[in-house]
Amino acid sequence: MEQYQSQLDGIFQALADPTRRAVVGRLGRGPASVGELAAPFDMALPSFMKHIHMLEGAGLIRTSKAGRVRTCTIEQTRLAAVDGWLSEQRAIWEGRTDRLEQFVTQDKEPKK
Amino acid sequence: MEQYQSQLDGIFQALADPTRRAVVGRLGRGPASVGELAAPFDMALPSFMKHIHMLEGAGLIRTSKAGRVRTCTIEQTRLAAVDGWLSEQRAIWEGRTDRLEQFVTQDKEPKK
DNA sequence: TTGATACTGTTCCATAAGGCTAAGTATCAT
């Protein structure tokens, strides 16, 4: 609950860059290698890798290496934290300040 | 549509700090002066003001001065941009890559 | 008109972010 805040720091920070948001968007279509992900960007690989590391650090993606290829996968559940924070805000300004704990501490369930 | 991205940069960046998220949370309960907002934080006023400026720059709050007091108000519609981006992501990984324009360019309507 | 209040403006500082190049390692293909 204290670390909820620092997690949000990392998540929002990671999403505050267009390159990283684009990577998240791409990974939404399915896993991809670092090379594939980097291709669309006019940027040296080491620079691009920093973005990958930051996304992984924020928990927004997972990566694993097979041979010389590192494959990245999106971690959808982490975006739920953003969703949770938004719900929290909405709850506040709608006057429903109760039930906040639910948004904050548990992963949001498929809201269908 | 190009500036949609740089707007998101600013919004996510602004939300990537716990002080600023706390201010957003507080303003969700109603307008407040800079002094009131700053009170809970162990921070010099000029430092705190930087956060206010950043939030205003991102369009997340509006401020106006009456006499010597500057009052801040939340701009709920700006958080809708975050909501829109999230919807976009969800649309992508659910395979519905059509209709993206709608999420991107127009304010989301109350999704009741 | 004096003093307190509520910011503002300016400058400084340390660290982090985002980019680069150059060189290194580990696989895979031949």
Next chain:
DNA sequence: ATGATACTTAGCCTTATGGAACAGTATCAA
């Protein structure tokens, strides 16, 4: 065994962030 591929590591550079102190301005209250 060699060369190409796919990252990695290590520095370096510039700008942005988040904090501080200190002095300044504009109100409001007495």
